[in-house]
Amino acid sequence: MQERVLEVRRLGRVGYGEAFELQKQLESEVIADREKGYLLLLEHPHTFTVGRRSSENGVLAxxxxxxxxxxEVFETDRGGKVTYHGLGQIVAYPIISLSPDREDVHRYVRDLETVLIRTMAEYGIEAFPIEGLTGVHTSEGKIAAIGIHIKRWVTTHGFALNVNTDLSYFNWIIACEGEPVISMEKLLGYELDMAEVGSRIIRNFKEVFGFDQVIDEMAATEFAAV
Known part of the structure; x- marks a missing residue:
């Protein structure tokens, strides 16, 4: 059986539209060759994205x-409602095949939550899912949002983890179910190294999704400086 390979691309700061086009390009590649997957890690400039379940008044600004x-505001084809992407936040876009043995949308979302929960535990943060909601939560608020799209059992979009995020931007939207939000920095009381958090996400993603090999050529490269 051929090894499943995950290629990681740490892209730094990328506009939402540019990242969306890259996802669609890689989606076609993975549909053609299902043994290889991609994990994009990046930051977006300040952006509000409107998912398929959003109401027209989700953006208050x-x-x-x-x-x-x-x-900026972008309408997108992911599930979910309105969310914020911005500086100090790690956005992860997995473009991987769930076929043939992981063809279960709910399992995929739970697996993404597991990646995040394991990563938070490494920093001493107790994080958990909430029945009926997507994303990862803490006792102080939601720390990561999840919104996905699946075509022919190949995934796009993914999750956004609040690391050193300016949470005031969430005041301009009705995010998901309206629950409070929190960041790793606010919980821990210090600014975190984005590249290190990214590396932990990669390791946990590999383990949860069972990839045999990870190609991470920019492992030592930090995210674009603010």
Whole structure:
């Protein structure tokens, strides 16, 4: 049996539209060759994304406010409602095949939650799922949002983990079910190394999803500086 290989791309700061186009390109590649998958780790500039389940009033900010806070709005094909992406946040986009033995959407979401929960545990943060909701939560609020899209059992989109995130941007949206949000920095009381958190995510992702080999050529490269 051929080894399953995960290629990691640490992209630094990337606009939402550019990242979306890259996902679609890699989605086609994985549909053609299901033994190889990709994991994109990146930061977005201040962005509000509107998922398929969003209502029209999910973004509270007017066009004038959006200009003043330097944020853009994108409609996207992932599941879920409105969420925020921005600096100090690690966004992970897995483009992997769930076929033939993981063809279960709910299991996929649970597995993503497991990756995040294990990573948080390494920092002494107790994180957990909540029945009926997606994402990963703590006693102080939601620390990671999940929104996915699956085509022919190949995944795109993924999760956003609040590491050193400016949480004030969440005030301009009705995020998911309206629950409070929190960051790793706020819970721990210090700014975290983004590249190190990314490396822990990669290791846990490999273990949870059973990849045989990880190609991470930029393992020592830090995310783009703010």
């Amino acid at each position: 007017t066009a004038e406010i959006l200009r003043s806070i330097g944020a």
